[in-house]
Each structure stands twice: as structure tokens, then as C-alpha cells.
Amino acid sequence: MLRSGTVIRLHELQACGKSIREITRETGHSRNTIRKYLRANGIPEPRSRKKRVSKLDPFKSLLDQYLEKGIFNCEVLLRLLKERGYTGGITIIKDYVKPRRPPRQAPAVQRYETKAGYQAQVDWKICEYIDLNGEVRKIPVFSMVLGYSRAMYIEFTKRCDIHSFLRCLMNGLEYFGGVPKTMLTDQMKTVILGMGDDRKPRWHPLFEDFAATIGMIPKVCRVRRPQTKGKVERSVQFIEQNFMPGRSFTDLGDLNRQARQWCDEQNRRIHGTTGERPIDRLAQEKLGMLPSPERWAKYRFEPRKVSRDGFVSYDSVRYGVPWRYSGREVKVRDINGFIEIYCEKQLIARHEKQYRSRTLVMCEDQYANLSTAQGYAYPRPQGVQIPVQDVEVRPLDVYEHLVEVGA
Incomplete structure (x- = not known):
């Protein structure tokens, strides 16, 4: 059969x-x-072949x-047809199945619209950056999205x-x-x-106590079902593709x-x-009140x-802390750009937060009187030597007189 251009040329x-x-x-x-x-008249119709x-x-x-039963594997179809007497090859089976094979796609899911104030979705993402030495480093990022707004x-x-x-x-809720x-x-x-025998989650004790304190119900999605928390999944992808590329920063504080x-x-x-705008819908979230600073300070x-x-x-x-606290258990908190160190509810040191690893921050008068005390925070137990006392010498008639009085 001649092409259209050739037919036009003939005319x-x-x-x-x-x-x-x-x-x-x-x-x-x-x-x-x-x-x-x-x-x-135009291009003649090709003759139908037998x-x-x-x-x-x-x-x-x-x-x-x-x-119709969902069997599209041609190797399986060839085996099944041969059991029924088929003597051909697999190529004609593939040619027949190809236009009838459904496109590959993820299973359909139902979309849920979250009510105002009902749900927050939380996730971690690992991002990458190039450090001052030209090496690729990983850094985790916490992401939190409110479902309604x-x-x-x-x-x-x-x-x-x-x-x-x-x-x-806590920073996100604030x-x-x-x-x-x-x-x-x-x-x-x-x-x-992990999951218990009743298929209910076994929460981390500290997190479980925190959720009960602030009045929030924790929930987990099923394994390998990230679309259940699709809003935060999209946000972490947005961070990786929109925020981090080409981002320059000096340290973690600058990045945050x-x-x-x-x-x-x-x-x-x-x-x-x-x-x-999310900021406008945030006013409609009707979120619960934040707990007092004293209620969640311990976390x-x-x-x-x-x-x-x-x-x-x-x-x-x-x-650094005063040397007298060496070897003791203390508690540290990161708040408002400062690192505060407490020992038995007493603030013993407060430093401006540093972000460069292996940095050493000294405390004022950290080693004051260390040499005098020889490194001991408390006096060592010691005995006390006292001077010898003089014994009074009395005549014997004094004792005889005392005996007579007693009689």
C-alpha cells in the first residue's frame, strides 16, 4: 500500500x-x-485478508x-492452557493478554476530611546537607500537621x-x-x-504519661499504610523537595x-x-487549651x-557545672535557646546553647577551691585529737570524810 505522499505525487x-x-x-x-x-477516489481501502x-x-x-479471575501471568496461563490441550507457544498468549491487562496502580483508598481540632499528624524525615568539609551529612526533621487547617x-x-x-x-503545640x-x-x-497480644499498641511509658497529662489520645496507623497519614507524608516530601534544596545555614540554630x-x-x-490559608483555618481548629508550664515542664x-x-x-x-557536682545525677533541659542544668530542683548552671559538636563550655568559677578541698565535694570523715587533762591530787582524809558523811 502506497503512502499518502506518494499517491499525491502520482496525481x-x-x-x-x-x-x-x-x-x-x-x-x-x-x-x-x-x-x-x-x-x-482518494486512497483505496485495503482488501480484507482471510x-x-x-x-x-x-x-x-x-x-x-x-x-476475569485476575490471572494475567502468561507463564501461569500457558501452564493452565496446556493442561487443557493447548499446543501453541507463549508469544500469542502475551499478544492476546497485553491489551487486556489492567494498568498497574496502587489500591484505591477512601478520603477522610478531618474535623476541626480533631487530629494532628506527626512524622520524622531524614534530610541531607553538605558540611564544611564537603561531606554529606544526615539530619532528622520533625514535622507536625493539623488535619483540618x-x-x-x-x-x-x-x-x-x-x-x-x-x-x-511541645514546641509544635505551642x-x-x-x-x-x-x-x-x-x-x-x-x-x-510494639504490639500486644490483643493487637493494641504498647506505648512508650514516657510518651503515654505525656499524652495523658495534656489530654491527647495517641493513635498509630497500620504498617505499610503511610497514606493513612497522607497530610504529614506530603509535608515531609515538601520539606525535602522545597525547603532543603540549596538551603544555606551556619548551624542547627540558624537552620531552625x-x-x-x-x-x-x-x-x-x-x-x-x-x-x-492554613493560618485562617487555624483559628477555626478549636484546639484544647495548652497545659500550664508547670504541668509539662518535667517532660x-x-x-x-x-x-x-x-x-x-x-x-x-x-x-560545665561547679566541680562539687562531679559524678552526680543531674537533669538538663533545652529551653528558649539556653541549656539549664538542675540538681534536685536547684539550678546549678545555665549556658547559651551551642550547636557545634565537641564544643566545650566552661562554667563560671567551675573549679573554685578545688585544690583546697583536694577534689572532694564533702569533708572526709576524721577523728579529733584532744589534749591530756591534769588529774587533781587529793589527800586520803578527804575520802574518809566522804565515807563518814555517807554513813
Whole structure:
């Protein structure tokens, strides 16, 4: 069959007054072919060829039944058809199945719209950056999204442990100005220790106590079902693809200041799903009241032990305390850009937070009177030597007189 351009060329040659013989000589096509296309109105319809009998034809109805049952593996279909007497190959089976095979897709899920003030979704994400030495480093970021308003809060940390999680969670709730009724996470080890025999989560004791204190119900989504918390899943992807690329920062504190500013900007933009600004919908969330600072202050503290030289290690930075507390158990909290160290509810040291690892921060008068006390915080137990007392010498008649008086 000739192409459209060739057919047009034949008509042009005929219009120029050339004969069939001249057109044949110029194009190389046979006379009959040229006559057929010149006589036809347009391009002639191809003749229908007699359909070739296929070895698969007697089995197509059976093959359709297998396809309706969801069997699209051609190796399996070949085996099943051979059991029924099929003698052909697998290629014609593949040609038959290909246009009937459904496209690959994830299973459909139902969309849930969260009520105002009902749910917050929380997750961790590991991002990457290049340090001053040109090496690729990893850094975790905490992300929290309110289900109704889509208001977002993120915070970068050095650790993903339970104490960092609670600190970020408290900072996020303070940023939103209230507490939602429920919080949804995946089965992260910072909040859940495992599943019990009753298939109910065994919560981390510290997290469970925290949730009960602030009046929030924790929930976890099923394993390998991240779409259950799709709002925060999209937010962590947004952080990785929108916030981090090309981001320059000096240290973790600078990075978190930029992250807070970025959250403010995003929460003031029109959200693609709701068509409203998250900051405007946040006012409609009707979140529960934040607990008093005294109620959740204890969850900001982390236990540490003071080294012999009077330092406490926190986020890879060593903070000094008076040497008399060496070897003792203390509690540390990170609050408002400062590191506060307490011993039995007494503040013993307060330092401006440092972000560079292996930094050493001395305490004022950290080693005062250390030499005099010879390194001991308390006096060592000692005996006391006293002078010899003189004994009074009395005459014997004194004692005889006393005996007579007694008689």
C-alpha cells in the first residue's frame, strides 16, 4: 500500500499530462498499481485478508475466564492452557493478554476530611546537607500537621529519641497555640514499643504519661499504610523537595530559625486542597487549651551524669557545672535557646546553647577551691585529737570524810 505522499505525487504527475508509461518510468511502480490509485477516489481501502487460524482460538473463551479471575501471568496461563490441550507457544498468549491487562496502580483508598481540632499528624524525615568539609551529612526533621487547617510546624534536631520527640511536640503545640484531640503517627520506636497480644499498641511509658497529662489520645496507623497519614507524608516530601534544596545555614540554630520563618510563609499561602490559608483555618481548629508550664515542664528534662572533670554532655556539646557536682545525677533541659542544668530542683548552671559538636563550655568559677578541698565535694570523715587533762591530787582524809558523811 502506497503512502499518502506518494499517491499525491502520482496525481500531480498525471495533472502535468504525463502518461502511465512515463509515470511508471519515473516512480518505479507498476502500471496496474498506478492505474488503481489514479482511478480511486482518494486512497483505496485495503482488501480484507482471510483471517489466519490461530492455535489459541479454541481456548480464548477459557483464557477470558482466567483473565476475569485476575490471572494475567502468561507463564501461569500457558501452564493452565496446556493442561487443557493447548499446543501453541507463549508469544500469542502475551499478544492476546497485553491489551487486556489492567494498568498497574496502587489500591484505591477512601478520603477522610478531618474535623476541626480533631487530629494532628506527626512524622520524622531524614534530610541531607553538605558540611564544611564537603561531606554529606544526615539530619532528622520533625514535622507536625493539623488535619483540618493544614497548618504545619517543622523542627530539625540532632537525635530522634523520645526526649527530642517530646521537646519538638511541645514546641509544635505551642506554635499552634493548643492541643488537638488525637495525634496520629506511624509505629515509630519513640512512641510505641510494639504490639500486644490483643493487637493494641504498647506505648512508650514516657510518651503515654505525656499524652495523658495534656489530654491527647495517641493513635498509630497500620504498617505499610503511610497514606493513612497522607497530610504529614506530603509535608515531609515538601520539606525535602522545597525547603532543603540549596538551603544555606551556619548551624542547627540558624537552620531552625529559617525553618520557623518558612513555616510562617507556608501557613500564609493558599493551600492547594482547601483553597484557603492554613493560618485562617487555624483559628477555626478549636484546639484544647495548652497545659500550664508547670504541668509539662518535667517532660523537657533529660537525665545526665556529670563527669569527673565537671561537664555534662548534651547533643555532642559539653557544658560545665561547679566541680562539687562531679559524678552526680543531674537533669538538663533545652529551653528558649539556653541549656539549664538542675540538681534536685536547684539550678546549678545555665549556658547559651551551642550547636557545634565537641564544643566545650566552661562554667563560671567551675573549679573554685578545688585544690583546697583536694577534689572532694564533702569533708572526709576524721577523728579529733584532744589534749591530756591534769588529774587533781587529793589527800586520803578527804575520802574518809566522804565515807563518814555517807554513813
